[in-house]
Amino acid sequence: MSYSNAAFLNKHTVISDDENTEELQPVSTVALPELGLLLDLQRRMLEIRFFEDEVMRLFMLNLVRGSTHLCTGQEAVSVGACSALREGDTMTCTYRGHGAVLAMGAPLDRTMAEILGKAEGLCRGKGGSMHLTDLSVGALGSFAIVGAHLPFATGAALSAQQLETGAVSIAFFGDATTNIGAFHEALNLAAVWKLPVVFICENNLYGEYSPLASTTPVERLADRAASYAMTAQRVDGNDVLAVRDAVGAAVARARDGEGPTMLEALTYRQKGHSRTDAGAYRPPGELEEWLARDPIARFERLLTEAGVASAAELAELLERAEADVREATERAIAWSEPDAKQRLEDVFA
Amino acid sequence: MSYSNAAFLNKHTVISDDENTEELQPVSTVALPELGLLLDLQRRMLEIRFFEDEVMRLFMLNLVRGSTHLCTGQEAVSVGACSALREGDTMTCTYRGHGAVLAMGAPLDRTMAEILGKAEGLCRGKGGSMHLTDLSVGALGSFAIVGAHLPFATGAALSAQQLETGAVSIAFFGDATTNIGAFHEALNLAAVWKLPVVFICENNLYGEYSPLASTTPVERLADRAASYAMTAQRVDGNDVLAVRDAVGAAVARARDGEGPTMLEALTYRQKGHSRTDAGAYRPPGELEEWLARDPIARFERLLTEAGVASAAELAELLERAEADVREATERAIAWSEPDAKQRLEDVFA
Amino acid sequence: MSELTFREGVTRALAEELERDDRVILLGEDVGAAGGVFQATAGLFDRFGPRRVRDTPISEQAIVGCALGASVTGLRPVAEIMFADFAGVCFDQIANQLAKYRYMTGGQASVPVTIRMANGGGVGFAAQHSQSVENWFLNVPGLKICVPGTPADAYGLLKAAIRDDNPVLVFEHKRLYPERGPVPDDDGLVELGKAAVVRTGSDLTVVATQLMRQRALAAAEVLAAEGIDVEIVDPRTLVPLDLETIVDSVAKTGRLVCVQECPPGGSWGATVVAAVIEQAWESLDLRPRLVSGDETPIPYAGSLEDAWLPSVDRIAGELRDAASE
Amino acid sequence: MSELTFREGVTRALAEELERDDRVILLGEDVGAAGGVFQATAGLFDRFGPRRVRDTPISEQAIVGCALGASVTGLRPVAEIMFADFAGVCFDQIANQLAKYRYMTGGQASVPVTIRMANGGGVGFAAQHSQSVENWFLNVPGLKICVPGTPADAYGLLKAAIRDDNPVLVFEHKRLYPERGPVPDDDGLVELGKAAVVRTGSDLTVVATQLMRQRALAAAEVLAAEGIDVEIVDPRTLVPLDLETIVDSVAKTGRLVCVQECPPGGSWGATVVAAVIEQAWESLDLRPRLVSGDETPIPYAGSLEDAWLPSVDRIAGELRDAASE
């Protein structure tokens, strides 16, 4: 380790299962990340942040069709979780999946191109914002039907188990998704077959415009794992290292044949549910409170305080990320739309 | 009370939530039933037992079409639960619902006639064994798609809540049904809306030919209620008074606006899943063990030991039940099949 | 008559029926406090309160099943399935439970459930949010199916659906929500099973619904300029189907074209063609035609989706062909 | 050639494909230790073990979705949905996920999933266990659909389905499971998309599948005695549809009757009629007909269900009519 205050980095929050101990605790399961990795995490989060800003801008310019769902504020979950994977591992996510797909390593330009409906897009323009998929990096799909990908994730895990590849499957989903049938069926199947899968619930307090409490009486969603005798943990979803550690531990268990885990990452969607949503339902002060816990600003503070990087270095990182996203977007905009005939392709193999 | 050993009757089993205290405990919540009622419970259980025997006999004679699913051995759940209801309350159940529908008070002859596909059948011969329904007694339906009736049961409860009828909705379902999506959605909806509904899981150890442990890692299904912050209790499903008490307490809570309850009644299906099933998957001795805990024989012992009725009186009760079922069956057999034209009726109101 | 949008027609119908009958309730995801993702229930929560206008969890099976159970026990629920494509997650509840309950019980109860769903493509929502879902239910007897194409029909069919004692699926095309048109100020009920002859003509009968009704109308205007006189029939409900009006029109024109947004396989258009042939073979001078979407899922990119959906141009071309064959 | 039952044809196909390719796995409710509710997987659990032949919970959404995810990552899953009607509870997984995955991802992966389902009526299982579920999926591009009518086709189509790199739904008619017939001892694959001309004749083309193919054959024998010569085409797969063979037959006979067990609305028969009209209008001497089940759910009682399903008598009557019109 080349940075000066490593112990500090270990003091990120793990929210324990006991309500009363939601405090800073050292995490021991995962080795301390290396310097390069720490900066990498920040760079990825910044890229996603800028990427989503660009998507919104393009949306306003009418260059993005349909709807789009930004993950702004939730970058630490995507980036922390995917950073705990290794090659061959797979990830499935939702319509709010730009960040997750980028965190797996999908190229900025082709991801943006897909959202713009370009022929060079990840899915040749057929999927769009809600269906970003890049098999080459293990991003197996973004699903637009709530909960529909959780059974899929068990299938990827079944392949890993059956073909003994050692791979682990992770799936991101929202708090409100825990109320749909497919969630229940997938977690039970994963548990009874001890599949190597990690279910990562991004609890951002809302499903569309409905606060969690209006759609379920359960507050601690991780508790639902008990219905499947499944290990579960709550984690601070705005702490990229905490997420990385928790996912890392779950992934390690899965690889060891110890079966699935459910993680509940507490986070916040800083933007509306989709483009049309101004967030009128938020109680006053809530957004501000969560902005103060912004995962990127927090990690930046941590990195400087721990002596990992100077403010100048971090500013440069930020500028590079912004420039990369800008250039990727320009490339994506310049690419052409698919030829109409292509709509008839890709139905059957 | 006119019988001699009332205290004895109160010593039926309630299985507490603590694994280690599955022992006889006095139940206090519900008043001791009257003599007439006690004999009524036994009579109903006997009728159901004989009814199912008749169904099997008729099935073997090729007079029953398709498949049929007997509830032999589970009579105490149907009878105990439905005896805790009052007029206006409603019940939904499954393809294994002959007992539940009879326990609500559906007539023996028209119920048998439905199973025989007769025009006088409860459903004019359109539903058959798996869809017995008698709205006039609150038996709102037998559903043949696993779990599909649980949302329906919440709807009946919603009407009660909204129209302020004070009615309670109960639903019977099997252990393996707790693995399907509709179960999850229905319980959550009931909980978040605090609906007056009681979910009664008949844990008979198997879903078709699969033992519970092969399809879920959870052994205590009542624990699944925690996913909905719902009150739950396990109860000895072969003890008709225990079931009656537990359901009575849950129904009272529901009527008081305290919301839904899940009960897990431990019982055993003494026959195969359906007619074709010889039960090869049962471990040796298991059936015998459960036959020794037969709910009807047990209650008979209790009634004599408590001095409620003499052996002779109980023998007469049995004979009367047998004769009633026999006569009802004869009537049902004598009735005619529906005219082919009737198939075109009842699609739309 | 007022000039309303399709969306406002829906909202007004709901408000009036909530007002008229206490047993009517609304339920669905974000239909309450938020006024619906398409704003079709805007204001109703404030006006009728949280017991009559109910926000639900994301649990479509529970929504539909709850509506069914409630209908049998005294309520008249109107459920919203936000995007019609989500009928996939509650297909059992609609096709196996709702559609069959009355029949399986030998007519013991009626089932006054209305399910509203946002339907159709053309807005860049891609394959899982753009389908013409009415076609999934054509082979499921026991359901009535409304496919309004104007604000007046959106209003009048929805009111009729809510008052009907049977399960009715109402498909609201999302491209039509902002469209304006006259809506009657009196009751304005549109009887289920009554087609509308939207445009009279003598050369060709076109049957079309929803967005395609609008595009067929535009195409007919193009052809009118060329001297081709197109009659357009909008069945407005697919079940019950007003075959008589269609057959009468074909008797006059001798030619039939069904214009639909969905792929041809298993489509309502194919059903109409087969039924017209059965009843009016002699009237047909030429082969009936289908103008349909492609036999592929619906693509996202504008260049692809625009080509996928029958456009006014393509429809005009096909009608020209059919008229001049 | 061996003489096998339809059920044995299924089992043999599964056994051979499990043997042939390690990536093939079976999953479904009670398909393992118990050998399947219809005994179609009998013996496979003992032979291939619990990892290759997997009993699942009652979780059809998880079954289909798991199969999809596994197929994209290297396995070739064969899922059983015990009764086809249960496709209702996993309709989203089949229609929105399985059918569209390849398309939505721009062809990044192939989806070699086979779903076997027990289909159809005539056995007294009532409305929720008797439907002709193939009709639910006709308007869902992206799925291949097999509808075998003989032991040889049950065997040969299933093998072809398992080797196909696309989602294939295989409907096994439950009335046919005990039926016997010759099954080839070599590979015996039946190409998806190739109809069989089951009986040649010159007066009338009948298109029928599954149980109705058998009944149409029996009806054809009745008519043969009366001097009416019926040609019977079994498409064997509805998607892809071998329209060419049907059109060729109609070119010869000039008459078309589709015999199907389901209601007419949204049926494959209506689709075939519309497609034949499009391609072979000139060949048709008389109006094409549908012989179908009623537009009602399927009733339980024998007297009702027997009248509901097209019987040999009724089919013979309709064919006689069509031939002599």
Ligand SMILES: Cc1ncc(C[n+]2csc(CCOP(=O)(O)OP(=O)(O)O)c2C)c(N)n1
């Ligand atoms: C089956 C289904 N029902 C409803 C929707 C509409 N919908 C899209 S996102 C969403 C809210 C999901 O909330 P949550 O799971 O918390 O995820 P978040 O959007 O907050 O990331 C809803 C209801 C859908 N896509 N699929």
Ligand SMILES: Cc1ncc(C[n+]2csc(CCOP(=O)(O)OP(=O)(O)O)c2C)c(N)n1
């Ligand atoms: C959705 C669905 N899947 C599968 C079935 C077939 N099936 C009927 S009963 C049954 C087992 C149910 O077991 P359980 O819930 O324990 O009830 P029990 O039969 O023991 O009373 C199954 C799998 C069905 N009817 N519906």
Ligand SMILES: [Mg+2]
């Ligand atoms: Mg959320």
Ligand SMILES: [Mg+2]
């Ligand atoms: Mg059971």
